[in-house]
Amino acid sequence: MDLRKTEENIFKGLMIASTLAIALCTGLILVTIFVKGFSALSIDMITQTPKGGFYLGKEGGILNAIAGSLYLASGATFLSFCMSMPVVVYMNVYAKRNSGFVSLVRFFLDIMSGIPSIVYGAFGFSIMLLLGLRASLLLGIISVAILIFPLMCRAIDEIFKMIPDELGDVSYSLGATKFETGFKVLVRQAMPGISTAILLSFGRAIGDAATVLFTAGFTDSLPGSLLRPIATLPLAVFFQLGTPVAEVKERAYASALILTIIVLAISIIARFLCRKFTVHIIK
Amino acid sequence: MDLKSHISVKNLNVYYGAEHALKNINIDIPDRRITAIIGPSGCGKSTLLKSFNRLVDSIEGVKVTGEVSVDGENIYGPDVEITHIRKKMGLLSQRPFPLPMSIYDNVAYGPRIHGTKNRKVLDETVEKYLKIAHLWDEVKNRLNKPASKLSIGQQQRLCLARGLAVEPEIILGDEPTSALDPKSSRAIEERFMELKNDYTIVIVTHILRQAKRLADYVVFLYLGELIEHGPAREIFENPKEEMTKEYIKGIIS
Ligand SMILES: Nc1ncnc2c1ncn2[C@@H]1O[C@H](COP(=O)(O)OP(=O)(O)OP(=O)(O)O)[C@@H](O)[C@H]1O
Ligand SMILES: [Mg+2]
Numbered sequence: 001m002d003l004r005k006t007e008e009n010i011f012k013g014l015m016i017a018s019t020l021a022i023a024l025c026t027g028l029i030l031v032t033i034f035v036k037g038f039s040a041l042s043i044d045m046i047t048q049t050p051k052g053g054f055y056l057g058k059e060g061g062i063l064n065a066i067a068g069s070l071y072l073a074s075g076a077t078f079l080s081f082c083m084s085m086p087v088v089v090y091m092n093v094y095a096k097r098n099s100g101f102v103s104l105v106r107f108f109l110d111i112m113s114g115i116p117s118i119v120y121g122a123f124g125f126s127i128m129l130l131l132g133l134r135a136s137l138l139l140g141i142i143s144v145a146i147l148i149f150p151l152m153c154r155a156i157d158e159i160f161k162m163i164p165d166e167l168g169d170v171s172y173s174l175g176a177t178k179f180e181t182g183f184k185v186l187v188r189q190a191m192p193g194i195s196t197a198i199l200l201s202f203g204r205a206i207g208d209a210a211t212v213l214f215t216a217g218f219t220d221s222l223p224g225s226l227l228r229p230i231a232t233l234p235l236a237v238f239f240q241l242g243t244p245v246a247e248v249k250e251r252a253y254a255s256a257l258i259l260t261i262i263v264l265a266i267s268i269i270a271r272f273l274c275r276k277f278t279v280h281i282i283k
Numbered sequence: 284m285d286l287k288s289h290i291s292v293k294n295l296n297v298y299y300g301a302e303h304a305l306k307n308i309n310i311d312i313p314d315r316r317i318t319a320i321i322g323p324s325g326c327g328k329s330t331l332l333k334s335f336n337r338l339v340d341s342i343e344g345v346k347v348t349g350e351v352s353v354d355g356e357n358i359y360g361p362d363v364e365i366t367h368i369r370k371k372m373g374l375l376s377q378r379p380f381p382l383p384m385s386i387y388d389n390v391a392y393g394p395r396i397h398g399t400k401n402r403k404v405l406d407e408t409v410e411k412y413l414k415i416a417h418l419w420d421e422v423k424n425r426l427n428k429p430a431s432k433l434s435i436g437q438q439q440r441l442c443l444a445r446g447l448a449v450e451p452e453i454i455l456g457d458e459p460t461s462a463l464d465p466k467s468s469r470a471i472e473e474r475f476m477e478l479k480n481d482y483t484i485v486i487v488t489h490i491l492r493q494a495k496r497l498a499d500y501v502v503f504l505y506l507g508e509l510i511e512h513g514p515a516r517e518i519f520e521n522p523k524e525e526m527t528k529e530y531i532k533g534i535i536s
Contacts, residue, residue: 096341
């Protein structure tokens, strides 16, 4: 009896310790960027593009990177979603249950999501060279979409896997086709999970630096065309952090703070939307 | 009893991979009667029921041989329209599964996918079948509320209304009362008794008393084999096979 109680306490202790460790790390990161970046945060930072001498500590802001990142992440998330849904619906609705082919696809997706993002960047870059293209918003969107595709696909797939078979059977037994069952019934049931998966992927897309380094390039102007390079927040952080000027370094932290706030805001909005989607869910 | 057959099963075999779940089944399910499929757990009752609307062959590795004819058409034939076959049958499962939408949309789902768009027609259909399922009075003021908020007993009646709304000829029930409280179970049984004049009803049940109360015709399965089938009175009062006798007395279960 005592032994079991000790065991229970040990595991409880471990759980509390790891929760605290994670909370502490998150807290420290937030405090660091807040303390180091808050003083450099100004209205100019979010409403201006870099002016002459911005990287030497003169005036201007990072609106170019904010806008660029939002365009890029939204575009990539959208593109990746358009690629993921058919794959997920195929795996969970069209393919037979417990199909070996589907397990193989899942296996490859898992491998793909383990590949470091710099590899996707390098891959995109070599294709770019091969076709003689220049870095642009479009190429950035495509590369990042490929980067987040396996993550999004598997996240949505796991949601679909959790839906009991009976729910699909109900729809089939009423004479529904696979298409109707997939898109009118199962997608609704999976809605909260799908919105979480989109959010997760968006976070990954907006935060990635390595993929966009070669494929989207960098520029001081606002995004204007799909075929021109754009600036992104992670690269703005990277470049500013690399200068010896103290003010610019501070701005790097301010940029990181802005990036964090954007991701946070999107999580909160998504939570809110998620609640709207759960009303009809069958438990 | 002279019974017209509605579903006719010939030499039906179902395999889950290497497992031979149904062994050479031959039966005729009588038209506009309640047929009860009884037998111990794992004997293949659900498998037999699902082979009537071809839900079995959506599982990888399932092999089906033989014939199941509904209204004389072999549903395992090469050019059958599967959605058309399924539309002829309503299914009630062990646990009610409402669709993730409102009460109204649950009942309207079937008619909508089969092409009914007119709002007035849909309203009438929804009301009609909710009334037949004796659910209308309880939900008429909250048709747009989520179906998941109903009690389990109400959900099962909703599933019945939803199945009836596609105007099937056959109602299949896989232990449709086993998740319900006694009052809700009785409600479902009463609906079956009312509906049997217009529909062919096939239910799987574990409860012998329920089979006695409802069934006109009984099918007894044991380890994937059809042991005995016939009019309910004969099976319960005068079973021919030793195994059936033992099952009915509760010796094997
Ligand atoms: N999806 C499946 N894959 C593999 N084997 C299965 C599957 N479904 C059922 N079986 C097997 O087929 C046999 C018949 O199962 P079935 O579900 O038809 O039995 P049942 O009579 O409905 O049992 P119960 O009364 O417990 O519901 C069982 O031996 C079962 O293990
Ligand atoms: Mg069963």
